[in-house]
Amino acid sequence: MINRTSSGNNGFGKDCATLKDIVIKEKYKKTVSGKNFLLYDSGESDPNRIIILGTLDNLLLLNSEEVWYANGTFDISPEVFTQVFTINVVINNKNIPLIYALLPNKEEITYSKVIPFVPVRDVIFVFKQLSCTAPAEIKDLFGYFEKNYIGLIKEKEASLRSVPSFPIQTWNVFDRDQKTP
Structure with missing residues (x-):
């Protein structure tokens, strides 16, 4: 009991x-x-x-x-x-x-x-994984998120991204939370 x-x-x-x-x-x-x-x-x-x-x-x-x-x-x-x-x-x-x-x-x-609780170093990888499996109906949403929160891939340098309106470090809280006592 x-x-x-x-x-x-x-x-x-x-x-x-x-x-x-x-x-x-x-x-x-x-x-x-x-x-x-x-x-x-x-x-x-x-x-x-x-x-x-x-x-x-x-x-x-x-x-x-x-x-x-x-x-x-x-x-x-x-x-x-x-x-x-x-x-x-x-x-x-x-x-x-x-x-x-x-x-x-x-x-x-x-x-x-x-x-925003994914480690900063993994955000782009996780974003790519999610966008590859996302249904077609929400591809526009992923495009918006990539442009404004991840950064678009530069045309002439595929390994580089443009600076987004809201850089990852400004909205991601993973590292910040690990420092919390």
């Missing part, structure tokens, strides 16, 4: 009326084995606060998989968030969530903030 008891307010309890009220205690920022678990927190001053949870090992595993799945659920999210969004992979026929994001709404801009 499982006996569940409440251990009081852990920062996400009913006492949190707003996203600003959330305080993540140090003991919840790491796994039991001491690895960083809090990958990203947009901060208490952000009215659309996002909290992303996972480990470096999970990010590396995600990076090694060709197919990712995303899932959003609304039933289990803490009251001040709208949903729990996960990025999953399938290993040995099991769907495994690797990244968890607590999201404040269902807006496209919010979802786009969850994605």
Whole structure:
């Protein structure tokens, strides 16, 4: 028999009326084995606060998989968030969530903030892999993303890319999160 008891307010309890009220205690920022678990927190001053949870090992595993799945659920999210969004992979026929994001709404801009967790050195490789397998209906989207976020391949120098409007280092947070204490 499982006996569940409440251990009081852990920062996400009913006492949190707003996203600003959330305080993540140090003991919840790491796994039991001491690895960083809090990958990203947009901060208490952000009215659309996002909290992303996972480990470096999970990010590396995600990076090694060709197919990712995303899932959003609304039933289990803490009251001040709208949903729990996960990025999953399938290993040995099991769907495994690797990244968890607590999201404040269902807006496209919010979802786009969850994605930049691929290591900077692998972004172009991962982009190429994704664009090769993308359905024809979204090729224009990949073209837009390549032009503005990756950089187009230069015509006379196939190994070089133009500088995009938003260079990878400005939107990618993988390296930044690994430096988080």
